[in-house]
Amino acid sequence: MEDMSQYPLELNGDDVPMVRFMNVSKRYGDLTVLDALNLDIQQSEMVTVIGPSGSGKTTVLRMLMTLEKINEGVIYVDGKPLTHMEKNGVLVPASDSYIRSVKGDIGMCFQHFNLFPHMTALQNCIEAPIHVLKMNKKEAIERAEDMLEMVGLADKKDQHPIRLSGGQQQRVAIARALCMRPKVMLLDEVTSALDPEVIGEVTNVIKKLVAEHNLTMLMVTHQMGFARDISDRVCFFFDGKIEEQGTPTALFDNPQRERTQQFLSAVKSAD
Amino acid sequence: MFTFITDYFSQVGERLDWNGELVQCVVFPKLFGTAYTDLGFAAACKDPALSTTLFGALGNTLIAVFLGYGIAMVVGLVLAMGQRTKSKILTRIVREFVEFIRSTPLVVQIFFVFFVGPQFGITLSPWVAGMIAIGLHYAAYLSEVYRGALAAVPAGQAEACIALNLSARRSFFGIILPQAVPLALPGMGNYLIGIFKDTPMLMVIGVAEMMHVATAIGSEYWRYTEVMTIVGLIFLALSLPTAALLRVIEAFVRQKLGMTR
Ligand SMILES: Nc1ncnc2c1ncn2[C@@H]1O[C@H](COP(=O)(O)OP(=O)(O)OP(=O)(O)O)[C@@H](O)[C@H]1O
Ligand SMILES: [Mg+2]
Numbered sequence: 001m002e003d004m005s006q007y008p009l010e011l012n013g014d015d016v017p018m019v020r021f022m023n024v025s026k027r028y029g030d031l032t033v034l035d036a037l038n039l040d041i042q043q044s045e046m047v048t049v050i051g052p053s054g055s056g057k058t059t060v061l062r063m064l065m066t067l068e069k070i071n072e073g074v075i076y077v078d079g080k081p082l083t084h085m086e087k088n089g090v091l092v093p094a095s096d097s098y099i100r101s102v103k104g105d106i107g108m109c110f111q112h113f114n115l116f117p118h119m120t121a122l123q124n125c126i127e128a129p130i131h132v133l134k135m136n137k138k139e140a141i142e143r144a145e146d147m148l149e150m151v152g153l154a155d156k157k158d159q160h161p162i163r164l165s166g167g168q169q170q171r172v173a174i175a176r177a178l179c180m181r182p183k184v185m186l187l188d189e190v191t192s193a194l195d196p197e198v199i200g201e202v203t204n205v206i207k208k209l210v211a212e213h214n215l216t217m218l219m220v221t222h223q224m225g226f227a228r229d230i231s232d233r234v235c236f237f238f239d240g241k242i243e244e245q246g247t248p249t250a251l252f253d254n255p256q257r258e259r260t261q262q263f264l265s266a267v268k269s270a271d
Numbered sequence: 272m273f274t275f276i277t278d279y280f281s282q283v284g285e286r287l288d289w290n291g292e293l294v295q296c297v298v299f300p301k302l303f304g305t306a307y308t309d310l311g312f313a314a315a316c317k318d319p320a321l322s323t324t325l326f327g328a329l330g331n332t333l334i335a336v337f338l339g340y341g342i343a344m345v346v347g348l349v350l351a352m353g354q355r356t357k358s359k360i361l362t363r364i365v366r367e368f369v370e371f372i373r374s375t376p377l378v379v380q381i382f383f384v385f386f387v388g389p390q391f392g393i394t395l396s397p398w399v400a401g402m403i404a405i406g407l408h409y410a411a412y413l414s415e416v417y418r419g420a421l422a423a424v425p426a427g428q429a430e431a432c433i434a435l436n437l438s439a440r441r442s443f444f445g446i447i448l449p450q451a452v453p454l455a456l457p458g459m460g461n462y463l464i465g466i467f468k469d470t471p472m473l474m475v476i477g478v479a480e481m482m483h484v485a486t487a488i489g490s491e492y493w494r495y496t497e498v499m500t501i502v503g504l505i506f507l508a509l510s511l512p513t514a515a516l517l518r519v520i521e522a523f524v525r526q527k528l529g530m531t532r
Contacts (some may be wrong), residue, residue, distance in 0.1 A: 065434055100436060108434040114427035118449050118528035127445070128435035160529030180435060 002072050004084075004091045011079040018043045018184055018216040019064065024073035026059055026240075033059050034240045036073065041184075044214040048227040048248075051237030052263060057220040060237075061186045064218065065108045066099050077105050078183060104132070107182030111189040113169040115161040121148060121172045122157040125179045133180065140179075147175035151205050167198030171205055178209075185209070187219040191226075199223070206230065224267055228252050236260045325498070328484035329505060335401065335470045335480055340463055342406025347413030352443075354418060372411035378472050380404045385476040401473040409466050416458035420451040453525045460517035464510050481505065 007022060017040040026034040034056045041047050049057045062068045064075060066082065074091060075082045084091035085098040094102075116124050125144035129135045135143070148154050151171035161169050170190055177185060187206065191199045203226050209215060210230050221227050227234055228248040235245040236257075244257045255261045353365035372380070385400035395403070424447050432442035471482030485502045489495035525531045 065430075067430055067433055100438075103433075104436050106434075110427060110430065110434075112427055114425075114431035116428065116431070116446055116450075117530050120529065128437055131438070131441045131445070132436045162530060162532055177434070 007074045007081075007084070007091050009086045009089070009091065010081065011076050015042075016079045017041055017076075018045070018078055019218070020076040021060070021064075022074050022076065024063065024075060025071050026056070026063060026068065027071050032240060034063075037240075037242070039235070039242065041216055041218060044216055046210055046217045046219070046230055046232045048231040048234045049218065049220045049237055050222070050224065050227060050234060050263075051243075055237040056240045057237050058188055061108065061188050061218060061220060064184070065106055065186055066103050077102060104180065105183040106186065107177035107180055107184070108186040109170070109173045109177055109188070109190050111192050113161070113166070113173045113193075115169055115173055115176070117161050120158050120160055121153060121164070121175075124161070124172060125176045128176070129179050144175070144179050147178050148172070150178070150208070151175045152201070165198060166194045167201045170194065170202050174202075174205055174209075182215070184216045184218065187217065187221075189220050189222065192222060222267075224252065224264070236263065238263070325481060325484055325488065325501065325505075328479055328481040331478070332467070332470045332480040335405070335473060335478065336463070336467050338402045339405040339409060339470075340466050342402060343409035343413050343462070343466065344459075346406060346410035347417055350410055350414035351417035351421060354414070355421065369411045369414055372408055373415075377405065377408050377469055378475060380408055381472055381476055397473070397476045397478045401476055401478045405466060405469065405473065409462055412462050412465075413459065416455050416462065417451065419458070420455035421447060423454050424450045449528060450530075453521060453528065453530065456517065456521040456524060460514065460521075463517070464513055467510065467513070468506060 011017070011020060019039075019041040021037045021039040024034060024037040025032065037060070039060075049060060051057055059068060063070050064077075064082075070083050074084050080102055081091055081094070082099070082102050083094055085094040086092075115121075116127065119127065122141065122144050125147060126137065126140040129140040129143060130137060133140075145154065145157065148157050151174055153168060153171055153175070156164060156168060156172075161172070164172065174190075190206075191202050194202065203223070206219075207230055210217065219227075219231075231248050233245060234248050234251045236243050236251065236255075236259075238259050244251060244255060244260045251260065252264065255264055350365055350369055354362050354369075356362060381401060381404040384404040385395065385397065388395050388400065428446055428450065429442060432446050437446070470480050473480050474483035474486065477483065481502055485498045486495075488498045522531075
């Protein structure tokens, strides 16, 4: 059993990170996917995760979105524990209702969009604000229309996903997540399922988000150019660990570790 | 040209009347009218079935279908949801129940509910017993249809619900279930026709559905061929359009849900 007393009940002080992974491990059976991960993401920081397939990038996002349970360690969001809750002065695994009360700060967009196919773009966007935030319908619609406008799809609001292109669907998915006003936004390879010619419309929306909103973002991508353009920090994952991290310039132009160099040159030659 | 049909349907039959004498009677003109209760058979048997005609019995058959299917749809959903909970014990219990029902014949279940219930002080009318038996039987089958349809909704939908912080209830009823409906409809349609074709089994406990009345008529006139032919044709005449109608409904539902281009 893990000694939980080493983990603070909450994070205090001046520089509390927006997200803190503290000694987080994730295993599937015998396979250790993440090994004692420590990662802080500051308020308004844009962190990009790169790395070879199977290195655990998606798993990091899924754990933070509470789609996966962690085996060891604690994840904190905005100073509060996410995966655990306080009981008699120590942290114990969080109950479902506790998790629901905390994870509202986090939003996520998926590789395959996962829009609700039986709802129009607008209905997709107002679903959670109405049923989770208990907003009234009129306000929810106003907010959703603003967000759809922001992603450039105001005219498509009454279309069902099946009638939208992949790029449009992904932009609706971004708008839908933003309607919940998350503090942290997770993007898992949001352009990987898209045709090359529509990738730009999605990356432009993300660039706009970074420029205009002070969201904290954690993004997994295979597009190195895009990562370099918009990230504050890039983390290179290898085999369930952060092999190297730094500013885009440092990591892309002057990688220190051999595996980083190999990965980057492999990616470059593939382009 | 079609006189052979009318000839066939107006044949003179013979029957033993209640005094044991052989009498002649016209068979089919009386099938669809109230007239045939005049024969006195009903009075002798006190069988409620015989106060009705074949078409009257068709009404009963349809009522049995709708009641039984209604029960099956609702209970089936409960059984399907019971197998999606986090509780392993509950899932196991529901699973075994479904398997149990699916591996015993409907006729036996109908008998069981009707005749075994009274031994434990539960006396049910034929209708109530019949609807419980056929409703539960088809609930077990429908729960499997639902389960398959729910499982076929992509996992990403449930993950999107979690990411949007929707409650478990809203996720299920608002997101997952509506998407499962068009997937479940073909299987549901099969079992709707199935339950229709299984209603004759209710005759074993004396529910006045078509088969019961047809048998009574057959024994009344000592002629089964004609009346069974008619029953078969009625079943066919209703089953075929139902299958077509169900395809229309499925297309309609998909369109209503915005899931067609
Ligand atoms: N549900 C699961 N059961 C077992 N193993 C899993 C499961 N999900 C992921 N894994 C394994 O965990 C490891 C990390 O997976 P993850 O999806 O995080 O990789 P990734 O870095 O996102 O890869 P990619 O670039 O291909 O998306 C892989 O080896 C994968 O096979
Ligand atoms: Mg991945």
